[in-house]
Amino acid sequence: MDNNSKTSKNDLKGKFATCLNCIDGRVQLPVVKWIMENYKIDFVDMITEPGMDGFLSHPLSHLDDIFRKIQITMDVHDSQDIFIVAHDDCAGNPVDKETHQKQVTVSVNLIKEHFPSCKVIGIWVDLDANIEKIIER
Numbered sequence: 001m002d003n004n005s006k007t008s009k010n011d012l013k014g015k016f017a018t019c020l021n022c023i024d025g026r027v028q029l030p031v032v033k034w035i036m037e038n039y040k041i042d043f044v045d046m047i048t049e050p051g052m053d054g055f056l057s058h059p060l061s062h063l064d065d066i067f068r069k070i071q072i073t074m075d076v077h078d079s080q081d082i083f084i085v086a087h088d089d090c091a092g093n094p095v096d097k098e099t100h101q102k103q104v105t106v107s108v109n110l111i112k113e114h115f116p117s118c119k120v121i122g123i124w125v126d127l128d129a130n131i132e133k134i135i136e137r
């Protein structure tokens, strides 16, 4: 940390959420800002996978590693909100918007089953970085 930094240790305390996002750099900052503004969250723990919604909803995916990472953010940061992101022009999951939205719904239901105490929210990001909520459970 440099001398010009105004961030003190106390500034690094706050409310955490967990986000299951694509690796795509275009959707990181818009998603973090949207979550912070709409859910009064201070920090977003990011777990990424190319085409996360397609990965989570695919019946042959091995999800143990994702579950382990979610559990860490819950245990260490007391995260109680889990966001699942799908976005337009996704190279890791090149399907149409309707399919993305179905996959997000499947993904949200699956994560809610494993972490029933958490609120699970599925969101869609378009090419202009507009974000809409698809489902919340």
Ligand SMILES: [Zn+2]
Pocket: 022, 023, 024, 050, 051, 052, 087, 089, 090, 091, 092, 093
């Ligand atoms: Zn993507």
